[in-house]
Amino acid sequence: MKARIHVFLKDGVLDPQGEAISGSLKHLGFEGVGSVRQGKLIEVELHTADAEAAHDQVKAMCDKLLANPVIENYSIELSA
Amino acid sequence: MKARIHVFLKDGVLDPQGEAISGSLKHLGFEGVGSVRQGKLIEVELHTADAEAAHDQVKAMCDKLLANPVIENYSIELSA
Amino acid sequence: MKTAVIVFPGSNCDRDAAMALEAVTGKAPLMVWHGDSQLPDGLDFIMVPGGFSYGDYLRSGAVASRSPVMQDLVKKAEAGVPVLGVCNGFQILTEAGLLPGALMRNAGLRFVCEPAPLTIENHNSAFTHAYGDRKDVVFPIAHHDGNFFADQATLDRIEGEGQVILRYRKNPNGSMRDIAGVSNEKGNVLGMMPHPERAIDAHHGGTDGLALFESILGGLK
Amino acid sequence: MASVDPKYAEGIDEAIALDHVTAEEYEVILKELGRAPNIVELGIFSVMWSEHCSYKSSRLHLGKFPTTGERVVYGPGENAGVVDIGDNQVAIFKMESHNHPSYIEPYQGAATGVGGILRDVFTMGARPIALMNALRFGDPSHPKTRQLVSGVVAGIGGYGNCVGVPTVGGETNFDKGYNGNILVNAMAVGLADRDKVFTAAAREIGYPVLYVGSKTGRDGIHGATMASAEFGEGSEENRPTVQVGDPFTEKKLIEACLELMSEDAISSIQDMGAAGLTSSSVEMASSGGVGIELNLDHVPQRETAMTAYEMMLSESQERMLMILKPGSEHIAERIFKKWDLDVATIGVTTDTKRLVLKHKGEVVCDLPLDPIGDKAPKYDRPHLPSEVRANIDPNRLKAPAHLGEALYTLMTSPDMASKRWIWEQYDRHVMADTVASSQNPADAAIVRIHKSDKALAITTDCTPRYCYADPYEGGKQAVAEAWRNLTAVGAEPIAITDCLNFGNPERPEIMGQFVGCIEGMAEACRTLNFPVVSGNVSLYNETDGQAIPPTPAVGAVGLIEQLDQRATYGGLEAGDVLLIIGETHGHLGASLYMRHVEGDEDGSAPPVDLAVEKRNGDFVRAEIKAGRAKIVHDLSDGGLACGVADMALANMIGIKLAYNGDLPVFAWLFGEDQARYLIAAKPAIAEDIRRNAKAAGVPVDVLGLAGGDAITINGGHGLDLIRLKTGHDGWLPALMAGEAAAAE
Numbered sequence A, B: 001m002k003a004r005i006h007v008f009l010k011d012g013v014l015d016p017q018g019e020a021i022s023g024s025l026k027h028l029g030f031e032g033v034g035s036v037r038q039g040k041l042i043e044v045e046l047h048t049a050d051a052e053a054a055h056d057q058v059k060a061m062c063d064k065l066l067a068n069p070v071i072e073n074y075s076i077e078l079s080a
Numbered sequence C: 001m002k003t004a005v006i007v008f009p010g011s012n013c014d015r016d017a018a019m020a021l022e023a024v025t026g027k028a029p030l031m032v033w034h035g036d037s038q039l040p041d042g043l044d045f046i047m048v049p050g051g052f053s054y055g056d057y058l059r060s061g062a063v064a065s066r067s068p069v070m071q072d073l074v075k076k077a078e079a080g081v082p083v084l085g086v087c088n089g090f091q092i093l094t095e096a097g098l099l100p101g102a103l104m105r106n107a108g109l110r111f112v113c114e115p116a117p118l119t120i121e122n123h124n125s126a127f128t129h130a131y132g133d134r135k136d137v138v139f140p141i142a143h144h145d146g147n148f149f150a151d152q153a154t155l156d157r158i159e160g161e162g163q164v165i166l167r168y169r170k171n172p173n174g175s176m177r178d179i180a181g182v183s184n185e186k187g188n189v190l191g192m193m194p195h196p197e198r199a200i201d202a203h204h205g206g207t208d209g210l211a212l213f214e215s216i217l218g219g220l221k
Numbered sequence D: 001m002a003s004v005d006p007k008y009a010e011g012i013d014e015a016i017a018l019d020h021v022t023a024e025e026y027e028v029i030l031k032e033l034g035r036a037p038n039i040v041e042l043g044i045f046s047v048m049w050s051e052h053c054s055y056k057s058s059r060l061h062l063g064k065f066p067t068t069g070e071r072v073v074y075g076p077g078e079n080a081g082v083v084d085i086g087d088n089q090v091a092i093f094k095m096e097s098h099n100h101p102s103y104i105e106p107y108q109g110a111a112t113g114v115g116g117i118l119r120d121v122f123t124m125g126a127r128p129i130a131l132m133n134a135l136r137f138g139d140p141s142h143p144k145t146r147q148l149v150s151g152v153v154a155g156i157g158g159y160g161n162c163v164g165v166p167t168v169g170g171e172t173n174f175d176k177g178y179n180g181n182i183l184v185n186a187m188a189v190g191l192a193d194r195d196k197v198f199t200a201a202a203r204e205i206g207y208p209v210l211y212v213g214s215k216t217g218r219d220g221i222h223g224a225t226m227a228s229a230e231f232g233e234g235s236e237e238n239r240p241t242v243q244v245g246d247p248f249t250e251k252k253l254i255e256a257c258l259e260l261m262s263e264d265a266i267s268s269i270q271d272m273g274a275a276g277l278t279s280s281s282v283e284m285a286s287s288g289g290v291g292i293e294l295n296l297d298h299v300p301q302r303e304t305a306m307t308a309y310e311m312m313l314s315e316s317q318e319r320m321l322m323i324l325k326p327g328s329e330h331i332a333e334r335i336f337k338k339w340d341l342d343v344a345t346i347g348v349t350t351d352t353k354r355l356v357l358k359h360k361g362e363v364v365c366d367l368p369l370d371p372i373g374d375k376a377p378k379y380d381r382p383h384l385p386s387e388v389r390a391n392i393d394p395n396r397l398k399a400p401a402h403l404g405e406a407l408y409t410l411m412t413s414p415d416m417a418s419k420r421w422i423w424e425q426y427d428r429h430v431m432a433d434t435v436a437s438s439q440n441p442a443d444a445a446i447v448r449i450h451k452s453d454k455a456l457a458i459t460t461d462c463t464p465r466y467c468y469a470d471p472y473e474g475g476k477q478a479v480a481e482a483w484r485n486l487t488a489v490g491a492e493p494i495a496i497t498d499c500l501n502f503g504n505p506e507r508p509e510i511m512g513q514f515v516g517c518i519e520g521m522a523e524a525c526r527t528l529n530f531p532v533v534s535g536n537v538s539l540y541n542e543t544d545g546q547a548i549p550p551t552p553a554v555g556a557v558g559l560i561e562q563l564d565q566r567a568t569y570g571g572l573e574a575g576d577v578l579l580i581i582g583e584t585h586g587h588l589g590a591s592l593y594m595r596h597v598e599g600d601e602d603g604s605a606p607p608v609d610l611a612v613e614k615r616n617g618d619f620v621r622a623e624i625k626a627g628r629a630k631i632v633h634d635l636s637d638g639g640l641a642c643g644v645a646d647m648a649l650a651n652m653i654g655i656k657l658a659y660n661g662d663l664p665v666f667a668w669l670f671g672e673d674q675a676r677y678l679i680a681a682k683p684a685i686a687e688d689i690r691r692n693a694k695a696a697g698v699p700v701d702v703l704g705l706a707g708g709d710a711i712t713i714n715g716g717h718g719l720d721l722i723r724l725k726t727g728h729d730g731w732l733p734a735l736m737a738g739e740a741a742a743a744e
């Protein structure tokens, strides 16, 4: 299976990268652009077919390594 | 609307981050982990309700700024 | 006295740290490899040096903080052994949960290397008492991820407890409340982005870093 | 002859086209082999005979450089130059270009350039101790310039900062001539014990060949041939796979290699640079006169189903090839495993003088090595000398209304404005031995030799304006300025490395620039006893027929025996007397004054009288060593006035200049005459220096006095220092302000 993990800065944590992107989009002439947030996308290949087990394993990976709970939230998507 | 953009290194382009993460997951005792790739996730708020126009606009943003066509691919998801 | 410097793959201030410790104690520190699961017994001081452990991949300090030697370091720190983390060392100590907050990408999004004017906020700490009542020092900074973040409650708490040890006089990276260095509650663990080990010799352009090492190491003799 | 499976001979016609081998070169290959090469073999010939690897257009002329000297241990021919610095130590250094890749992908192109030059240095057993970078960008207002500046600078910093080698200095020019071809030249300097220098030549037979570092992927196949081709319409779309650098792996590779080098295990070693496995294996075997046989099945691979052709031509980064002493494989394995790096024995040296490659049980290449080197094309390309330009007579120019304003214009121009925005992104202090870097007012960077009182002085220099106006004088000037910059900090100049960046050598006028610059440089090297010990040539820096200005960048290293006998241009105090050493003739041709005030690039380049250069420099150095001259600055771009402004800004102390000679005052201020230095000292000491100069027959004059908060000229034309500082510091940040952080 494949796990797709989205890691985002929590609300209230300043995201200078997102702000810089939003600034340069405006600079490039894109209109109607609201806020921009930048996060991480991590794809992990897993040698298992059991979705539930996979989800638990990936959640543990996020808690132990992939996200920093002081500043980040994450979400997990699994696909075959 | 909201656009969610996934930016990934093209296949065949070295991803040292992904490799470091995969190594660390193994060290932490996670088993059955295959390759890991790290990419960017960018969320852009758009002041438009027209999905087609939004898609074109976001595609232009990716080509001009958000992705580096020499080494990266991207995909776009729109949501209301 | 027995001191140690932890070496991770990608550490690059380990030699500078060793030189500083040797200059102050007269004795070379032990260099401990990250893969070792135990630190030597009887250590009086542990330094986690700067650099780019694991290439700063994922988040700076994240991968290193999960390495075998860190488990033991956390135990020793909790038992009261003084620990100093500089730059990447600071990032590693926060990732390991020994220090509050997190270090994020600089607000200007660029790496910044410059001599940073700092104010010593707490003159009674184990790491600063040798400065007497001197407030202003200059240490070089050189980092990409030095933007200190913590939520307001945490910030208020660490300010109240005297855990904010150093503050920037001209904020170079967006750190909240200009924080450049913080300690744990007990005061035996200090993390700081500026490099005191690059300010111990006249050829560095200043020797303001000496008293920091003298504070912590002199107190141990 | 070993049998080669005929199926590998298919598609040769396409291969010729693909592989950039000319029809004549193909004939030579046929004749040497007595048969058609297969595609792997042809790929090997094509990269080995590319301009980048064979120096086919330049070899003939590079021979003109003096390359020996008392301190030279290894000159050109090794991975880097090696010079003796006493106490059983050597300095090892080289400069290299990464121009084409940096234009296509600025961050990774610049980053991998730094990685490559570091490998050239630690391959020889040196711990890298300093990095420098010489950058040339297009017109600041060109739409691509900002993004190129930000990407290149982030890439250089990203790599150098992470490996933990300080980037201590460099130079940055802007000129529309680089709009389509920027130049990214990086220099690395390392330190080794004299008896522990490693070389590449494989001399022993039956020794194991070891591959270490990163795995091989399909990165940058044909990078070497790309670097030898001109850009044209559409090449931006037709992008080759670019290499991605991994400084973290490089750092581990440095530590692991140095660790292995301290054991008695390595016979010879070579990094895999351009043309990766091909050039490293061919060069190691041919230079030692042996053969080499590799089994490509054992090459660590990052991707599946890689062909022999791809493996041999891949330019994946952070890889090394070494020949081990038999029986030491386990030592290497232990060390590389500890550092979590790939390590594999992939072959053996043989007595056949052939390169034999096996893949999946078949021989996929069996080539005699001698012809690859001996029969490599070497062209004597036609060259046309550049036209000599007339000198500019300052008396025919109109004096500017306000001299202070003219000075302001020059000091806030792209080439003169502060480059802080750039060097602030470089870690200049890691390793804790940096004594002077870009942040200090010194003409050369100064890096202490670890645990000693000695130091190396390092600089990079070239004035493309001069080289364009007059390649020969410009070539001389580049070397002379480097020598002068080392001298101005009190160092004894030792040797240089170079990066010769030019347009298309198939055009006689470009070849004329190339030959002119080399001959000028060689002349300066000879007179100044300043040999060339390493270097690099980058040709075809040309887009749609527009060539870059000739840019022979010089990187130079000198020795400071006693750190307290050095000079900078900080420490100025009010009341200090300013002296000028050397003669001022008001040479305005090809000057910054002409460019920015007259709006005209015309006129001849300032001539360099090498004997005068040597006499003046030797005098200044002696005064520094004697402890009299402590505040010294060389004069170059923008002449005396800009040198004075540099000194005033570095100390935020005004300077009052006085002149009542025969030249128009603006020519006196802004002329770019060579072989000149500024010295500031307390009045009594200044008087001693003046007397000594007179006695030594060295021209000397009193220029003025330090004090106040403005630069004034004959009591007027005041330029306020705070305003000057704001303009000088602010130009580059203002340019870059619109640039967003999308680079990463």
Ligand SMILES: Nc1ncnc2c1ncn2[C@@H]1O[C@H](COP(=O)(O)OP(=O)(O)O)[C@@H](O)[C@H]1O
Pocket (backbone or CB within 6 Å): D133, D134, D135, D167, D168, D169, D170, D171, D172, D415, D416, D419, D422, D423, D437, D438, D439, D440, D442, D443, D460, D461, D485, D636, D637
């Ligand atoms: N690309 C760069 N990287 C690092 N330092 C730079 C760069 N460009 C300019 N500098 C620094 O800016 C200062 C001024 O550069 P330059 O005007 O070229 O000096 P000089 O005329 O004395 O050779 C020097 O300290 C130089 O090292």
Ligand SMILES: [Mg+2]
Pocket (backbone or CB within 6 Å): D443, D485, D634, D636
């Ligand atoms: Mg200079």
